Amino acid sequence: MKVRGTKLSHDEYMNQVISVDHHPEIEYAWATGIAISKFLEGLKQGKIYGAKCNDCNRIVCPPRIFCEECFSPMVEYVELPDTGVVNTFSLAYIRTDASRREKPEIPAVIDIDGTTLTPSGFLHLLDENIPHDQIKVGMKVKAVWRPEAERTGSITDIMYFTKLED
Amino acid sequence: MKKRKVGIVSVGLTKFMRRAKETPKELAYYAAKTALDEAGITRKDVDAAIIGSAPDAFDGVHQKHEYLTDGAGGVNLPTMRGYVGGGTGVFSPIQGWYSIASGMHDVVLVTTEEKMSSVLPSAQAAFNTIFDNMIERPLGPNLVWIFALEMRRYMETYGIPKEHIAAVSVKNKGNALDHPSAMLGQKLTIEDVLNSEVLAEPVHLLDISPVADGAVSFVMMSEEKIKEFGISLDDVAWVEGVGWNVDTTMWTNRDLCYPKYVEKAAKQAYTMAGQKDHSPEALRKWLSFAEPYDPFNYKELHHLEGLQLFEKGKAPLAAYEGVTARDGDFPVTPSGGLLGVGNPIAAAAGMKVAEVYLQLTGKAEKRQIPKDVTRGLAQAWGDLMQVGTVIILKGGRVN
Numbered sequence: 069m070k071v072r073g074t075k076l077s078h079d080e081y082m083n084q085v086i087s088v089d090h091h092p093e094i095e096y097a098w099a100t101g102i103a104i105s106k107f108l109e110g111l112k113q114g115k116i117y118g119a120k121c122n123d124c125n126r127i128v129c130p131p132r133i134f135c136e137e138c139f140s141p142m143v144e145y146v147e148l149p150d151t152g153v154v155n156t157f158s159l160a161y162i163r164t165d166a167s168r169r170e171k172p173e174i175p176a177v178i179d180i181d182g183t184t185l186t187p188s189g190f191l192h193l194l195d196e197n198i199p200h201d202q203i204k205v206g207m208k209v210k211a212v213w214r215p216e217a218e219r220t221g222s223i224t225d226i227m228y229f230t231k232l233e234d
Numbered sequence: 235m236k237k238r239k240v241g242i243v244s245v246g247l248t249k250f251m252r253r254a255k256e257t258p259k260e261l262a263y264y265a266a267k268t269a270l271d272e273a274g275i276t277r278k279d280v281d282a283a284i285i286g287s288a289p290d291a292f293d294g295v296h297q298k299h300e301y302l303t304d305g306a307g308g309v310n311l312p313t314m315r316g317y318v319g320g321g322t323g324v325f326s327p328i329q330g331w332y333s334i335a336s337g338m339h340d341v342v343l344v345t346t347e348e349k350m351s352s353v354l355p356s357a358q359a360a361f362n363t364i365f366d367n368m369i370e371r372p373l374g375p376n377l378v379w380i381f382a383l384e385m386r387r388y389m390e391t392y393g394i395p396k397e398h399i400a401a402v403s404v405k406n407k408g409n410a411l412d413h414p415s416a417m418l419g420q421k422l423t424i425e426d427v428l429n430s431e432v433l434a435e436p437v438h439l440l441d442i443s444p445v446a447d448g449a450v451s452f453v454m455m456s457e458e459k460i461k462e463f464g465i466s467l468d469d470v471a472w473v474e475g476v477g478w479n480v481d482t483t484m485w486t487n488r489d490l491c492y493p494k495y496v497e498k499a500a501k502q503a504y505t506m507a508g509q510k511d512h513s514p515e516a517l518r519k520w521l522s523f524a525e526p527y528d529p530f531n532y533k534e535l536h537h538l539e540g541l542q543l544f545e546k547g548k549a550p551l552a553a554y555e556g557v558t559a560r561d562g563d564f565p566v567t568p569s570g571g572l573l574g575v576g577n578p579i580a581a582a583a584g585m586k587v588a589e590v591y592l593q594l595t596g597k598a599e600k601r602q603i604p605k606d607v608t609r610g611l612a613q614a615w616g617d618l619m620q621v622g623t624v625i626i627l628k629g630g631r632v633n
């Protein structure tokens with residue numbers, strides 16, 4: 069079988085073949101819905117909200133208005149502590165545009181304390197000043213909040229999570 | 235329900251390239267035309283066309299299935315795109331299967347295509363739109379993050395050393411040296427992989443497959459039509475089982491150490507194929523080889539476990555010890571995979587299904603597994619660690 073295709077080098081692609089450029093200018097504003105707006109309002113007040121399903125008894129974070137398993141309404145919001153456990157993390161040197169950072173950002177999934185039955189939490193960042201060899205899966209962490217006056221109702225109202233000394 | 239027997243009778247592939255001069259439509263045409271020629275039929279014989287392609291954001295072309303229709307041979311036919319992210323390339327032949335098994339159509343032309351080079355400065359920018367728009371994107375994530383997070387969770391849960399995972403890159407990039415479409419066949423050592431640039435610990439550069447442009451097509455037919463066309467059973471691979479499954483996008487609410495959705499998709503396919511014993515030993519005896527999705531080296535292992543082909547946490551050692559080499563006890567990714575041949579999303583998984591076909595019909599040339607192969611599996615995966623698609627094929631003369 070013959071396999072066809074015309075390979076171009078980066079230089080040919082950028083400078084030699086005719087190409088047509090387009091920079092779409094487009095913007096979105098998403099209404100954050102019933103449950104996530106509650107979550108984001110909570111963050112503005114320095115609180116982390118989850119939700120409880122009265123059928124399977126899970127407490128989940130972030131909150132939602134229905135349980136995707138039971139398909140029952142989740143009618144109860146639960147205020148959770150601003151502490152949790154590192155479920156997993158990375159030392160990330162690569163940026164979206166593929167350029168590199170000197171000092172890595174530390175994305176992590178934080179399982180929020182007080183959630184039940186399944187690991188439940190959200191993506192956030194860890195304190196870049198924690199020595200790298202001290203960062204472990206299972207490490208206890210606490211939210212570091214932006215000063216109240218600077219909070220906007222965003223996931224970034226938590227600046228990062230830092231190691232909780234035990 | 236009575237289902238009709240369905241076979242793949244031919245495949246067509248383009249080269250996989252970092253940057254192709256051809257448009258997506260032209261790439262689709264190359265693959266589709268090759269598949270038709272290989273089957274010895276023309277577009278006039280085709281009842282329906284199916285198109286598989288990943289997010290429109292790569293192309294910057296809205297509703298690209300409609301744009302691709304001409305190249306995929308689908309003009310004025312019942313043409314349809316099914317889309318499950320990275321799982322698409324295996325889902326497209328599944329769509330072909332049910333179109334024919336149901337009695338709806340007899341001859342279906344399936345094309346999987348991807349052109350990722352158009353988006354600048356890199357495909358990453360388009361990938362970012364898969365993250366949650368309200369509570370994840372404001373953190374500035376990129377695609378490598380979630381792979382790094384999943385890989386770490388997998389390694390920590392089962393105590394897996396990086397060397398064992400690196401063995402997959404060595405194997406697949408080595409196998410790709412024998413693939414005519416390959417863009418990154420390489421002879422490497424485990425040290426090369428471990429010492430390659432750190433992108434997002436634990437992910438290094440040689441753990442990742444390269445983004446690419448390319449297309450792969452299939453001709454699928456009912457048993458009746460295969461007889462009517464006088465196609466030799468030596469050129470046929472029957473679809474014996476299919477499965478697909480989707481988990482929630484709330485990936486931070488699941489344990490990433492194990493792909494439950496792949497297990498569910500696989501069990502659906504095994505059960506359909508009549509294979510009741512889902513233990514790894516029984517399945518590795520029943521299947522001759524597998525082509526699991528390998529956009530990152532650890533994903534091949536993760537998927538082998540989800541597919542029930544190895545116990546949880548046990549696939550890495552098997553890879554390290556050569557069990558999954560092309561001439562090993564249970565060959566895995568003899569094609570060279572996404573790591574070696576390249577990763578034009580939907581077409582990459584299409585390439586995996588094509589490899590199962592080529593192996594079963596003895597047409598894999600230098601890549602032919604050096605033993606009798608009667609039955610093979612291809613699997614793909616996608617979106618936010620949440621989609622599993624599985625297809626099982628058997629040789630045309632296998633009962």
Ligand SMILES: [Zn+2]
Pocket residue numbers: 121122123124125126135136137138139140
């Ligand atoms: Zn529930």
